[in-house]
Each structure stands twice: as C-alpha cells, then as structure tokens.
Amino acid sequence: MIRPLIAGNWKMNKVPTEAATWLGDLKEKLKQTDAGHADILLCVPATHLGAMVAAQGFLALGGQDMSQHESGAYTGEISAAMLKDAGASYVIVGHSERREYHKEDDALLNAKVKKALEHNLIPILCVGESEAQRDAGKAKDVVIAQLKADLEGISFASADDLVIAYEPIWAIGTGKTATADDAQEMCAAIRQTLAELYPDQASRIRILYGGSMKPSNAQELLSKADINGGLIGGASLKTDDLLALVAAAK
C-alpha cells in the first residue's frame, strides 16, 4: 500500500500574506480532521515559501518550477538549492503550462529532474496528452515517450525520490476530468514503463492524477490501484476542498 500524496498546485495565486492566513485556517481545521493517512504537499510560488515554512510540521512544501542550472547569471530564475534552503522538499517539473507557455522540452526537463535530485528535491514530473492527441488515439504513446525522454539516464536510491503526475492537458482547469478507468489505464501504463526503467522501485513510486480533481470526483479516482494521489490546482486553493480531497484519499 502506497501512502497517498495530496499535492496542491497553487500556480500564480494568492500573495504571501494571504498564504500565511490560509495556512493558519488549515492548521485549525486539521485539528478536527482525520488526515494521518495521507501526505499533504503544497506547491506554491517561491515567494510564498518563507511565509509558509512554519507549516512544515503538518505539510510539505514544494516549488512549481526550477532552473536546470546550478547558479549564476540567469536573471529571474530560481535554483534547486534556493528552493531547498527556503523549505521546499518537492518541485513540480514539466507542468503542461511550462511545456506550453515556456516551450520547455523533454531535454530541458530531463536536466531539471537531474538537478532536482542532485539537491535532494523530489521532482514531481508531469506528463500528459492534449485533446487532439487523445482523439487521434495517441495518448499512451505521447505520455510514455515523455516519460522515457524526461527520465533518460536518471537513477535514484529510493522510490520516494520521484513522483509522476499524469495530467491530461484537456482536463486541467477545464472542469473536464478523465474517467477514473481512463486515468487508471494510463497510470498503469506509466507504472509498467517505470518497471522497465526501475524494476526495484516501480511498484512503490507514487503516481498522481491531475486535471480538475475535486471533492466530487476524487474518491473514485483515488480508489484506483495505480493512482496514489492527486496534483490539484483549483481545488487546492480552498482549505475545505483540500481537506475533502485528503479525506477522499482514505
């Protein structure tokens, strides 16, 4: 049994002072909630980490992107070491919004995964197909190709060092969700590929589903054998919704 991971992706929302208030609210509500069965993670803008670092006792923090470079003249970039030092233990790599709006390709994402691991940050590697690719029957080929390219030449010591998020692009922020069976089918294919790459670890690597996961659909998705948690955008911004998702992971 893999311990579920409920991971919020706040994207570019809230300011640090709001984040601190939000966290106080969550902490209070957690006292009355049975949440011990899951890990809770919030991937927040890097500017928010300082305001949230006190929360590390009851949840983990992550960044949403990082540079593939170690340090130096890269104006505007944030390094793995900076995220780590600011309190992050995870980082999202290859979110479809980065792939699309910032033209991040698999070679770059491979370098970012490597750099994250070098700094003991757990990469949450996102993969997923577009609607056109799904309609053309290519969803699995696209996702598996991304996975293999992004993980090429990468090894790690423990299954806890890597998280994969399957996020069909057409389901992100749209209210459309993959059916639980379709999501499971893809996550099983991902695990099969992981088993080829990492035979000793694959059965314990966490695979998340992301794309309009919300309290009303989470339980069905999270009940599937190869879905070990969620990467949640919109519904992670409200404490009640986040806690409902944690409850659904039981």
Ligand code: PGA
């Ligand atoms: P959503 O976002 O839950 O708002 O669809 C998920 C994500 O982009 O990680």
